[in-house]
Amino acid sequence: MSVNIEILSGLGAKGPAAIVVEAQGKRLLLDAGGALHSDDTITWANNLDVDAVLISHDHIDHIAGVAELAENVPLYCTPLVAKALPHNRPWHPLPERGTLEVEGIIVTTGQAGHSLGGVWLHLAVGGGVYYSGDACFESRLFPFDTPPKAVIALLDASYGSYDQPQAHCVQAISEYLYQPLAFPVPETGRALEMALWLAEEADQRQLTLSIDPVIRDNLAALLALPATLRRPGLDHSIRSLLARQNACPPTLMLMCDRSDTPEQWPDHHLLHTGYLTPDRRAELAADQISWQRWNVHLRASHLVALADQLGATQVVPLFTQLANNELNAWHGLLGERLCTAQRLSAHSRLVTLSSLGSFA
Structure with a gap:
């Protein structure tokens, strides 16, 4: 053939x-x-x-x-x-x-x-x-x-x-959590697992957190799938996050990426975790945003x-x-x-x- x-x-x-x-x-x-x-x-x-x-x-x-x-x-x-x-x-x-x-x-x-x-x-x-x-x-x-x-x-x-393990990435991102941060992310990708991690970090560090409603909806959609279509042992954490109220104003914000610019978020520093467009590479070079990969x-x-x-x-x-x-x-x-x-x-x-x- x-x-x-x-x-x-x-x-x-x-x-x-x-x-x-x-x-x-x-x-x-x-x-x-x-x-x-x-x-x-x-x-x-x-x-x-x-x-x-x-x-x-x-x-x-x-x-x-x-x-x-x-x-x-x-x-x-x-x-x-x-x-x-x-x-x-x-x-x-x-x-x-x-x-x-x-x-x-x-x-x-x-x-x-x-x-x-x-x-x-x-x-x-x-x-x-x-x-x-x-x-x-x-x-x-x-x-x-x-x-x-x-x-x-x-x-x-x-x-x-590139061959750095995820644990290295998570540790590097955690070092930014001393300041108000906004994380623009693809709504059906890393957003879902970053939401769980940020909720844990916010609790440990006594920080306030806001999760975009679209990301919440996608977590609910994941939870509605057969259990074999997600990693085991996380259902309780997902349910707890979905029941959690968004803080206002939040220290940490996880939001759907809508081509956000630093000017749109004067009270938060933008931290990107994935692909950077040419405009964002220019913002990074000018120290207007930060970047650390999440695998x-x-x-x-x-x-x-x-x-x-x-x-x-x-x-x-x-x-x-x-x-x-x-x-x-x-x-x-x-x-x-x-x-x-x-x-x-x-x-x-x-x-x-x-x-x-x-x-x-």
Whole structure:
């Protein structure tokens, strides 16, 4: 069986995700990412011809390009991710963890450890094609499921060769908590686990706290899912946080990221924990904001461990720079498995699916 893959966007830089897998006479689009910056445009959707679209999760660089696609193209995503689709866009449900057939191709999904409703995707063609979407082993709330074997691995490498553990990040952020802080965060991603952590820190330090109502709603949505779709032992903490009243005025604010600027929050210092736009990089350089990563992507050693578990012979690091030192680092980490081509193919037998377990 022949499989051809074209990475329309997301190779060689942090950018919108859009990958076409062609097999069995069908073309499936994995993710439909939109521009990361308001003044950018996407071109990957121009004259695109696909039979179906599979969406891994609801962050803009993976879903905001759906508006560029014809509405008659079947689109698959989990019910929680469907809330972020354009109004009245038809969709078909992906399981949060399970298997279905899309255009005659067996697709397996599992929890990706990154966001509410987010999944990885495995296509049972050509020895197996695995796409992580955005993934993380270190989430306090979201589990990561062991995927089936795959000869081709399209993996989230947003952090490049960075390999600091989450405990280091949490400790570094805690050192900022001596001052009034505002944390702008993606509402379905790190926001949920940061809410639990900040509630604990606020209690220990006798600080006041406010959690954005949208983030509260998403925590309630997580709690309403089957218990196996979240890490064990946290339900009581989630319920306690949901019952907690927002302080006014708060010392600590966890809020949905709405392109906030320092001028909008004169009484709080903005602390960012993820991707910085060019404007925010300028604010950071001018000491107007602070930044400390909270891990929500695969760090380098975890990416290699995932490639090993998959048994992949071709590994493509996505959403990261692939030049100079970073490229050398990936050569050192992945050796002959490293693939940086925009187009790749595989010829192999159909994979046999194994039952899902917990990898991290």
